[in-house]
Amino acid sequence: MHRLRGTLAALLLIAAWPTGAQAQPTDTWATLAPLLAERCVMCHNASAAAVGLRLDSLEGLKKGSTRGPVVQPGHPAGSEIVRRVKGSSLPRMPMTGPPWLPDADVARLERWISAGLPEGTPTAKPDAASTASAASTTATRPAPGQPVTWVHVAPLLATRCAQCHTDNGAMGPPPEGYRLTSYEATLSTADRVRVVPGQPGVSELLRRVQGHSRPRMPYNGPPWLSAEDTQLIADWIAQGARNAQGQPAPVPLGARVRLGGTVDAQGRLDGLPLHMAPGARLDKMPRAGEAAQVRGRVGEGGRVEVERVRGD
Incomplete structure (x- = not known):
């Protein structure tokens, strides 16, 4: 009986002991x-x-x-x-x-x-x-000497762009099917490419933010992105559009591009050289100072192989 009592006591003690969870x-x-x-x-x-x-x-x-x-x-x-x-x-x-x-x-x-x-116990707010300033500056900037990665760019896109460029966003479906809710979606080439790693001038995302391609983004601007935020996106693209782990993305050779801008006297698009592909179409060829739409594909070195130029 004494042994039984001891066993029961031990079992009760084990049952009362809190589990890890x-x-x-x-x-x-x-x-x-x-x-x-x-x-x-x-x-x-x-x-x-x-x-x-x-x-x-x-x-x-x-x-x-x-x-x-x-x-x-x-x-x-x-x-x-x-x-x-x-x-x-x-x-x-x-x-x-x-x-x-x-x-x-x-x-x-x-x-x-x-x-x-x-x-719980309230803490000082x-x-x-x-808080907003820290979120849009220090928290989204790399340390000195460090590359810009998706970690730094994603908060900016989330606060200024993803309200529309997401499923069931402020405008319903994402405009032109372009989502800015993940790294993979931002670099997607499904329809056309908007980010060409290493080539800010060929990247529609940046050109929209700068106002070269229309409509200028974000759509609810002005205010537009600050010069500092715009430079952050430009640096990210120039440094290879690195993912959160710091790995640069490959250049999507052959992906379609669509760029808007203004043609200069040298036939460049806002300073971007245009390489005409064989058989390229010229529709209503714009003169210097006029707006134009350029369509083509990403070629070697990230340059645009132009397939069509149309004046606006």
Whole structure:
């Protein structure tokens, strides 16, 4: 009997001992906010927050995006923010990934939502203006001597471009089918190429931002992108349109291009030399100072092999 009592006591002690999952503490907003500030707030802050979703405050998170709530207290599996960081809803977040959020951090977010979004001890809120400034400058710039990568460019595209260039965006389907919600989509050659690695002048994305190709982007400008932000995109393309790991993209030889601009006296398009392919069409040949549309393909060295020139 004494041995039986000892065994029962041991079993009760084991049953009462917390498991690894039970031992994990539940976060509060106060402890979870730094994670969101590091990985999400660069795009989701202040008035420029992507899809209207602000993650720089608990109130903003609860309010949700222009498309509806992103958290369901007590129900992490039904919360859009969890689905996005896991990739079960697309585009996967954060937009600068991969790397995505580690499983341990996703689990923290899920436990917090399961617990009903406890606020915890309030912490001092950063000034909204300084948060927005940090998101659009320091947080998106490489360290001195380091190359520009997708990590630096993605927040800028998310805040100023992806509202429209995404599925079910502000204008419905993405304009001309062009999405700016991932690295792969931004460099896609499915219809035509908008980013030619190593060749900023041949890249329609940059030419739209600069206003050479029309309509100028972002569509809700002015204000347009600042000179600093425009230069960031130009540097990223010039340095090979590197991915988040810093690897340059290959030049998409043979991909179609469509460029707009102004022809100069030397027959260049805003200073860009035009290499006429055999049999190239000339429709309403523009004179110096007039606008033109150029269509062609990416040739060796990233130059444009022009197949058609049409004056506007």
